[in-house]
Amino acid sequence: MAGNKLVEVKPSMRSRMLLAFALMLPLAVAAGGAQKAGKGKAAREAATTKAILAVLDKQVAAWNRHDLEGFMAGYRNSEALSFYSGGTKTSGWTTTLERYRSRYQSSGHEMGHLEFSELAVETLGPDSAFVRGRWNLKMTTGEQGGLFTLIFRRFGDGWKIIHDHTSASS
Numbered sequence: 001m002a003g004n005k006l007v008e009v010k011p012s013m014r015s016r017m018l019l020a021f022a023l024m025l026p027l028a029v030a031a032g033g034a035q036k037a038g039k040g041k042a043a044r045e046a047a048t049t050k051a052i053l054a055v056l057d058k059q060v061a062a063w064n065r066h067d068l069e070g071f072m073a074g075y076r077n078s079e080a081l082s083f084y085s086g087g088t089k090t091s092g093w094t095t096t097l098e099r100y101r102s103r104y105q106s107s108g109h110e111m112g113h114l115e116f117s118e119l120a121v122e123t124l125g126p127d128s129a130f131v132r133g134r135w136n137l138k139m140t141t142g143e144q145g146g147l148f149t150l151i152f153r154r155f156g157d158g159w160k161i162i163h164d165h166t167s168a169s170s
Contacts, residue, residue, distance in 0.1 A: 048129055049121040051159050052152055056116055056131070063114040068105065072097050076153070076160035084165040096164075112139035127154040135166065145169050 055074045062070030075081055075093055083090040083099070090096050104111045119133040129152045136145040151163040 044126065045123045048123050048154075048159075052121050052129055052131060053119065055152075055159050055161075056119065056133075060114050060116055063111060066105075066111050068097060068100050068111075071100070074161055075164070076155065076162045078162075080162065082163045084163075086168065110139050110141075112137045112144075128152065129159075 059071050059074040062068075062073070072093065075096065077093045079092040081091070081093045081096060083096045090099050103109060115136045115138075117134045117136065119131060121129055121131050123129045131150040131152065132147070133150075134145065134147055136143060146166060146168040148164065148166040150161050150165075152159050153162050154160075
């Protein structure tokens with residue numbers, strides 16, 4: 001039976017093989033763990049992106065129903081909320097709501113139809129992310145639009161905007 005020969009391994013060679021195996025095993029385990037961790041991180045980032053885009057979708061739907069309170073539900077209801085636009089800093093949820101009311105629901109103004117595009121969500125950590133995008137508002141008198149950057153944080157009641165920096169195209 002020529003195919004069934006046993007290979008004799010000398011004790012010194014056996015020691016080297018065991019040492020090599022002992023060194024390679026932790027590397028293989030670590031590589032596998034890193035791969036699993038990478039997949040876990042990607043899944044968390046995908047879930048974060050999905051949740052944040054859902055907040056933005058709800059905001060657009062509320063705006064297009066002319067529901068400013070529904071639109072503002074995407075923002076953290078806090079005096080720490082900051083909104084920067086047109087060279088003006090607005091602080092606080094209530095003040096930001098009043099700013100929107102005066103600009104889009106007061107006499108002679110309209111809310112129009114809002115659309116967001118070119119949205120890019122980037123996670124900063126397990127409970128924070130920022131979003132860059134473009135906004136466009138179609139009204140009977142024409143269109144307005146521009147760019148925005150939003151900072152989101154995750155709270156017990158979900159993802160909320162804590163800072164909004166919006167600019168208008170000239």
